[in-house]
Amino acid sequence: MAITVKITDILSLTHDVKRFKTEKPDGYTFIPGQATEIAINKEGWKEEKRPFTFTSLPDDDHLEFVIKSYRDHDGVTKHIEDLLEGDEFIIDDPWGAIQYKGKGVFIAGGAGITPFISILRDLSAKGELDGNKLIFGNKTGKDVLMESFFHDLLGEDFISILDKEKVEGHAYGLVNMEFLKNTIQDFSQEFYVCGPEAMVESVSDFLKHLGAKPEGITFEE
Numbered sequence: 001m002a003i004t005v006k007i008t009d010i011l012s013l014t015h016d017v018k019r020f021k022t023e024k025p026d027g028y029t030f031i032p033g034q035a036t037e038i039a040i041n042k043e044g045w046k047e048e049k050r051p052f053t054f055t056s057l058p059d060d061d062h063l064e065f066v067i068k069s070y071r072d073h074d075g076v077t078k079h080i081e082d083l084l085e086g087d088e089f090i091i092d093d094p095w096g097a098i099q100y101k102g103k104g105v106f107i108a109g110g111a112g113i114t115p116f117i118s119i120l121r122d123l124s125a126k127g128e129l130d131g132n133k134l135i136f137g138n139k140t141g142k143d144v145l146m147e148s149f150f151h152d153l154l155g156e157d158f159i160s161i162l163d164k165e166k167v168e169g170h171a172y173g174l175v176n177m178e179f180l181k182n183t184i185q186d187f188s189q190e191f192y193v194c195g196p197e198a199m200v201e202s203v204s205d206f207l208k209h210l211g212a213k214p215e216g217i218t219f220e221e
Contacts, residue, residue, distance in 0.1 A: 003028070004041055007087050008062065016071070017111075017145055018081065019055070022063045022089055029058050030094035032118035038065070040079055041088035050076045053114035054094070057121055063091075066145065068111040098220050102190045103131040107175060107203055109195025110138060113145055115220065116192065124153055133157040135183065137175045137195070139164040159183060175199070177206045187211035193219040 009021035030036070037049040056064035069081035098115040100123065106116045113136060123129040134154055138144050140162055150158040161171040161179065173179060180203075187210050193203050200219050207217055 001093050002090050003092075004088050004090055005063065007083060007085055007089065010083070010085055013066065013145055015142055017066060017068045020065045020067060020080075020083075020089075021056075022065075022091075024061060024063045028063075030054050031096075031099055032058065032122040033098040033100065033115045034094040034096035034118075035115070036094050037092040039090040040076065040083065041090050042079075045076070045079060046090060048076050049090075049092070053096070053118065055114055055117040055121075057118060057125065066114050066117060096220070098192060098194060098218055100192075101218060104133075104190030104192060104216075105184055106132065106134045106192045107195075108134070108136050108193075109175070109199040110143065111145075112193075112195030112199075112220075115194050117146070119192075120150075120153060129153065133159070133184075135159045135161065135175060137161050137163065137199070141165060141167040141170065144170075175203055175206075177209065180206050181210060184210075188213070189216070191217045193217060 003025050005022040005025065007020055007022050011019045013019055035051045035053040038052050039046050039049045052065045052067055054063060055066045056062060067077060067080055069077045071078050100119050108116055123132065134150060134157065144160055147160065159171060161173060161175060163174050166172045191207055191212055193200050204217050204219060208214060
């Protein structure tokens with residue numbers, strides 16, 4: 001079901017990430033963590049659909065998406081970056097694999113953070129955030145999306161790790177076996193993993209080696 005929605009607000013979050021707010025169609029709803037296919041409502045781009053996660057809450061009066069632009073190739077995200085308020089997206093029905101199943105550890109790499117924004121916001125709104133932890137891996141400090149938001153939300157349960165530079169207040173290195181072993185005490189809880197494919201595979205393997213139940217690891221296929 002293709003629906004056209006107008007972009008009502010655009011905000012730059014980092015050097016290559018913007019937040020887009022759009023109109024919300026009547027009766028349109030989703031579960032936190034879900035995504036939809038989006039195309040740009042312009043000639044030549046209407047059929048070029050890409051998946052993006054909702055970062056708003058289901059009850060909000062608008063839809064919101066946090067979108068990273070890859071400027072090195074002439075694709076959809078490069079053109080999304082140039083859109084202005086009043087331009088339009090074409091969206092489909094919601095879908096998605098990452099849904100909250102209980103307290104645990106969220107592990108995100110780069111733009112893989114987006115499904116967790118809505119889930120953590122939703123838990124916060126319900127007063128059910130306690131006991132959840134977020135590990136967020138990026139290359140450099142300037143790549144860390146919504147850092148103050150996660151600090152405010154989770155306090156010490158937010159851990160940012162960088163693999164290309166050392167910055168105070170951030171761990172340094174990769175989300176590898178040793179890091180997970182030192183950071184997580186309980187491997188019987190739920191784990192939610194989202195990011196580049198290679199990272200999702202390696203982190204899922206590390207977690208299983210450390211005792212996590214395979215059915216306790218939720219990741220975006």
